[in-house]
Amino acid sequence: AQSVTQPDIHITVSEGASLELRCNYSYGATPYLFWYVQSPGQGLQLLLKYFSGDTLVQGIKGFEAEFKRSQSSFNLRKPSVHWSDAAEYFCAVGASRDDKIIFGKGTRLHILP
């Protein structure tokens, strides 16, 4: 069965600092991987996705993620965070584009001024 682990429940970084959010997945075949962001009381916004091809994926808002099959990881990175990046971030995995998505428990990002 598919599963996603986000080991960090909370992360705090200073504005302007770099960011890396960790995500590990469990799936027998090549997974479809996603990162979503959710602001309080809001819906989900897709930051980026990996379906196939280049393992370094560029997303919106300056985010990127790298798919590492050997480590079963899909970590999200941003070189310089902004106060507006404070939100909940969810890593997710699916068996295909059309399949249900399994979400990790999320990482709450706090930004220090």
Added chain:
Amino acid sequence: GAVVSQHPSRVICKSGTSVKIECRSLDFQATTMFWYRQFPKQSLMLMATSNEGSKATYEQGVEKDKFLINHASLTLSTLTVTSAHPEDSSFYICSAVGQGRGRSNQPQHFGDGTRLSIL
């Protein structure tokens, strides 16, 4: 702009009433829609998979008689919470998978969610 519309965005009602939530794909046909539930400060949990013209597939532990799902057209799926109680209060989010031309590499599109509060 939004490609999946979810309505209502927020609903407050008394215990014992039934509440219907609509999920519409605005500019594409969706043979498959998914319904998720999110408790405060928790992750999204899949409740069911809704396929147009057939019965929904519910995840383990989700009461199908409590959460009625209807997917009567290629652009509309509804979730009805029957005889709602305070423990049903939650954030419900739908997603839709597009079909057809230009959609082969598009991920699921999520609605903005419905905040359900049962008094």
